[in-house]
Amino acid sequence: MSETQTYPVEARNRVKRRHDRGFYDHETVHRLLDAAALCHVAYAVDGQPYCTPTLFWREGTRLYWHGSSASRMLRNLSEGQPACLTVTHFDSLVLARCGFNHSADYRSVMAFGQARLVADPEEKCRALVMMVDRFFPHRTAGLRQSTDQEIKATAVIAMEIESASAKIRAKGVADDEEDYALPVYAERLPIRTVIGAPEPCPRLRPGVARPADLASYRAERPLEEALAEAYAEAYRG
């Protein structure tokens, strides 16, 4: 009975180079998105491309990110404009026996759609709550409420994913068969992004302890594990 949903494969998202590395199913694409906090968004203003790093989050097949109402990215967005949001998990550097086979292991997603400013007050309000709760489940309920001025100063951008692709390389050293006979050192150099020891604000009020909801963010844990767990919790809770 399970039906695999996939994003449509078009010219813009078809993985051309190394198409064996391409995936279009929702499950793969969403899993890689939900394990990340940081993305890079490409958009163009008057023909000039920009590549802006920002925090983002997902709700179904819709992506959200935010910015200052004054930011460059947001001009002319109310009508919607084409954008590409990319997430990359950088897993290793690969040292091979020839220059050509030097590479990297990675898991990335490119998502395409029309970015638009969220104008509807209800959608904006829910999005601003999820901007915090998606990373730190149930947190918003305990915070000082946002002021009207803060809400006005924050622009929320939404982009329905029209097409997307995931690209994964996870094979370490892959030399030409005849090159394995060479007396050349080769290795996979793993890379991981981890959480450090949490640094409580030095100005905490007496008796204010770290909430149990933050337990998944613990020192030495891979960030992507904690983010994926928080995502699942936020959308279940």
Added chain:
Amino acid sequence: MSETQTYPVEARNRVKRRHDRGFYDHETVHRLLDAAALCHVAYAVDGQPYCTPTLFWREGTRLYWHGSSASRMLRNLSEGQPACLTVTHFDSLVLARCGFNHSADYRSVMAFGQARLVADPEEKCRALVMMVDRFFPHRTAGLRQSTDQEIKATAVIAMEIESASAKIRAKGVADDEEDYALPVYAERLPIRTVIGAPEPCPRLRPGVARPADLASYRAERPLEEALAEAYAEAYRG
């Protein structure tokens, strides 16, 4: 006698939002670039923006990256086309006492210029050597030489940096003064990208040991330290 060189500040690279976080001097911009291997490049094809992750390296005020000769990014590049190459070091998630002040510490660079295919055989040859040696100093000399077919299949893209900006947030929790009185937990959650234990290729020839030049890539070290060290060594050696 020291003269601080800076990139020109234009409309496209001026840090508009939080301009107190903006830097334009070569030293800051180059230091952040040289501590990274992965970048994201924004470019547009027929009005559609793309955001592509790739390995890159720097030579003076010129950036290089590469791709397959068949890749989408490289079509129509011979004439040069506007691009933006961005590098982001993601340093923390910041939990504040209100939603608006939730943030992240980061160090990023956006570099603007005209991307062009490297056609000159001599420049391409030198660039392909530095693509390996910039990350792993002196390595190319010990590798199986590239074949003509491999060189042909690899496209090298160069972009002279016309303008660039660095943007740095490094202050952890920064709440409104009156909010520090609230009984709300707040913290800085540090994030770092580290090297794991190197995984030698299982098919190494007997007696082939890890070269001393790779010593800076050791387990638990921050990746950016090893990359910055390798960069300095490659351009000194």
